[in-house]
Amino acid sequence: MPYDAREIANFFVDRAGETGLPLTHLSLQKILFFAHAWHLAKYNAPLIGQRFEAWKHGPVVRVVYDQLKVYKDKEISSRLTKIDVTTGIMSFARYDLNSNLMKFLENIFDYYAKFDAGKLVDLTHEEAGPWEKVWKSGLDGAVVGMYIPDESIRLWILREGGRGSLIRH
Structure with a gap:
């Protein structure tokens, strides 16, 4: 289940704090x-439930x-929140990840x-990559939500590892 x-963003915010690497919103x-792309390629399943x-x-x-x-372009200094569906209370988006997924995400980060x-x-704007295909289609006409299909993302990583600019995990 994606x-x-x-939740995954909070994992990366926490990882940034652990490693001392700055993390901006962009x-x-x-x-x-x-992370989503490599997860699609490695496990043939989406990491994130929301669409890019x-x-x-x-x-x-x-x-x-x-x-x-x-x-904006400043370092992120707080964690993301979401509504707890069982209580209706807004709280930090907590992640519960197994050790393999944690290691995978640590390597990505x-x-x-x-x-x-x-x-x-x-790197995300590579020629013929999934972002560019949707973006160019949107310039030529309407693309509902400008959603990038998971299959397009997965094939991009599998085909050339994102044209060689991405590492294998």
């Missing part, structure tokens, strides 16, 4: 995308954007967090 994007969105949308600066998960847009946001944007 995870809520805010960087987090791209790292979420790469093609926005000007690359793939975005709207629920993460809505909570973190206040940071440790690799991609070394790049600045501009480089991560470049």
Whole structure:
């Protein structure tokens, strides 16, 4: 079962704190995308339940954007929240991950967090990549929600590892 994007985002926010690597909203969105892409390739299943949308600066998960847009290009200093469906109370989006998935996400974060946001944007904007296909289609006509299909993301990673600019996990 896929995870809520805010849970995985909180894992990365916590990992940034542990490693001392800075994490901006733009960087987090791209790292979420790469984690989702590699998970699709490795496990043939989505990591994140929400869909990625093609926005000007690359793939975005709207629920993460809505909570973190206040940071603009500053480092993220708080965790994301969501409503607990059993209590109706807003609380931190808690993640409960097995050790294999934690290691997988740590590897993703440790690799991609070394790049600045501009480089991560470049990586997600590769020619003929899943973001570009949806973005260009949107320029030519309407694409409902500008959603990037998981299958397009998975095939991109499997085909060339994102044109060689991504590592194998």
